[in-house]
Amino acid sequence: MKEICAIIRRDKVPETKAVLEEVGLPSVSIQSVEGRGRQRGDVACQLQDMDQDGQICNALHVPLRPTPSEYALEHTLPKVALFVPKRMLTAIVPDESVEAVIEAIIRINQTGQFGDGKIFISAIEEGRRIRTGELGEEAVA
Amino acid sequence: MKMVRAFIRPEKEQEVVLALEGAGFGSLTKMPVFGRGKQKGLQVGPIYYDELPKTLLMLVVDDGAAEQVVDLIEDKARTGFIGDGKIFLSDIEQAYTIRTGEAGL
Numbered sequence: 345m346k347e348i349c350a351i352i353r354r355d356k357v358p359e360t361k362a363v364l365e366e367v368g369l370p371s372v373s374i375q376s377v378e379g380r381g382r383q384r385g386d387v388a389c390q391l392q393d394m395d396q397d398g399q400i401c402n403a404l405h406v407p408l409r410p411t412p413s414e415y416a417l418e419h420t421l422p423k424v425a426l427f428v429p430k431r432m433l434t435a436i437v438p439d440e441s442v443e444a445v446i447e448a449i450i451r452i453n454q455t456g457q458f459g460d461g462k463i464f465i466s467a468i469e470e471g472r473r474i475r476t477g478e479l480g481e482e483a484v485a
Numbered sequence: 486m487k488m489v490r491a492f493i494r495p496e497k498e499q500e501v502v503l504a505l506e507g508a509g510f511g512s513l514t515k516m517p518v519f520g521r522g523k524q525k526g527l528q529v530g531p532i533y534y535d536e537l538p539k540t541l542l543m544l545v546v547d548d549g550a551a552e553q554v555v556d557l558i559e560d561k562a563r564t565g566f567i568g569d570g571k572i573f574l575s576d577i578e579q580a581y582t583i584r585t586g587e588a589g590l
Contacts, residue, residue: 466576
C-alpha cells in the first residue's frame with residue numbers, strides 16, 4: 345500500500361474527486377491547509393520572473409502582494425511569511441494503482457501556472473478497516 | 486526524501502517559517518491541529534484543557550537536509566516549557582510537481 349498525498353488548488357477538488365472515481369479508487373481524505381512553495385507564497389509570480397535557483401529576478405515583476413523580504417525592506421517592518429490556501433488530498437491505494445492515480449491527478453490539476461501543487465508518495469505498512477477488522481489491501485480496496 | 490512534520494506552538498509559527506526560509510527551505514504546508522501530549526492536556530485552576538491548539542508544519546526535504554531542518558525548527562520553536570511540541574520524520578519515496586509532471590522536489 346502507498347499513501348498518496350496531493351496538495352492541490354481549492355477549485356480543483358471536485359474534478360479530482362471525479363477522476364479518482366473514474367480510476368476506481370474513490371476513497372480520499374480532504375483537508376484544508378495553507379502552504380507555500382518555491383515562490384514563497386507570491387501568487388502573482390510567473391515563470392519568466394524566476395531564475396534557475398527559483399529566486400524572483402524579473403525587475404518588472406509586480407507581485408499582487410509584496411514578497412516578504414521586499415516588503416520588509418521597503419517598510420522596515422518585521423518580515424511576514426505568506427501562505428496560499430490549498431486542499432490536501434490523502435489517499436491510501438494498492439501498489440499497482442499508484443501510477444494510474446498519479447497520472448490522473450496530474451492530468452486534471454495541471455494548469456501550467458505556479459501553484460499547481462505537489463504529490464508525495466510514501467509507504468504504508470499496515471491498514472485495518474475498523475468496522476470489520478480486515479487487514480492489508482482488503483481494508484483499502 | 487524525508488517528510489518533516491513538526492507540531493509547534495501557533496505563536497512560534499512565523500519565527501520558524503522565516504528561519505526555514507532564510508536557510509533555503511521556503512516550501513512548506515501548515516495546518517491548525519488540536520492535540521495533547523504526555524501531560525494529557527493542561528489544567529489552569531479548576532479548568533481542564535484536554536486538547537490544546539498547535540500548528541502542524543509539513544515539509545519535504547532531501548535526505549541530507551533533514552537533520553539541518555530538524556535542528557532549525559527545534560532551535561526556533563523551543564521555549565523550555567512543556568507544550569513545545571514534537572517533530573516527526575518519515576520517508577517519502579517519490580515526489581511530483583503537478584505543473585510540470587516531473588518527479589523530484
